[in-house]
Amino acid sequence: MAIPMTAPTFADTLRDEGLVVVEVGDWEHHNRNHMGPWGPVHGVMIHHTVTRGAAATVDICRKGHSTLPGPLCHGVITKDGTVHLVGYGRANHAGLGDDDVLRAVIADKAPPVDNEAGTDGNRHFYGFECENLGDGQDPWPAAQLLAIERVAAGICRRHGWTERSVIGHLEWQPGKVDPRGFTMASMRERIAKRLGLEPQPAPLPTPSKPSVSLSKLIAAARTNPGMKGTPCTYAGVRIWEAALVDEGLLAKPRLDGHFGSDTVTATSKWQERLGYRGRKPGQPADGIPGPDSARRLGTKHGFTVVA
Incomplete structure (x- = not known):
């Protein structure tokens, strides 16, 4: 549990991790705070966008669309590894998810299989959308995966969290498949090593089909x-x-x-x-x-x- 960073500290945290950060418009004040609370924060959530092209991806994540207003995340990680900051505060990225998963994140445990959608994730997670078609075929360049690792590690380092505070959208909300193309278990191993921690062995669940x-x-x-x-x-x-x-x-x-x-x-x-x-x-x-x-x-x- 943590109070959200200030927007300047958030940007500095990412740059301190060696990331190229682009600040888009008035991102520091672009949020959905009028729709509900922002914080306390408990973790970082990773998504893929189902879009192609950096400019178009950043634009839709900043503005949203008619049925889901922007910002749709806090940062967009494009294929070249650049982090584009599009909003700060409450963002429409996580939606409703599983309270058991949230409790596991808070307790620094591996997430259980998600099977419920009744807890407000927009309040409790930093969100990053990653440019990818999400079809299982679109590649994830090394620079982009490294940026995801650094983003998550930087935020965890700032808050004193471990890699277990980083989850994918597919681990939060039933029916979601993102990010698709790499596993969150492998990404958490990378984050743990960057933080100088011993990675937690990936759990071997036997989930039943939803x-x-x-x-x-x-x-x-x-x-x-x-x-x-x-x-x-x-x-x-x-x-x-x-x-x-x-x-x-x-x-x-x-x-x-x-x-x-x-x-x-x-x-x-x-x-x-x-x-x-x-x-x-x-x-x-x-x-x-x-x-x-x-x-x-x-x-x-x-x-x-x-x-």
């Missing part, structure tokens, strides 16, 4: 809350949407916990990929998850479908 209720998905799709309002409280919607993002059928910004019109359209495209069509000739699939299309998406993306 399960998604087909009946709840169908209810969410038929309710269709649209692009505004409160996200569905059922966490399975995010797991479903994350799989559609991985399939290239849903834009990452629409991975927001709503089973809105974009998710219905993406589900329809998945059904059509499997050979399903609407009831009338030329009509698209209805976008309401069915037993077969749900089971096949789950099998491919590591979740089980129950009634």
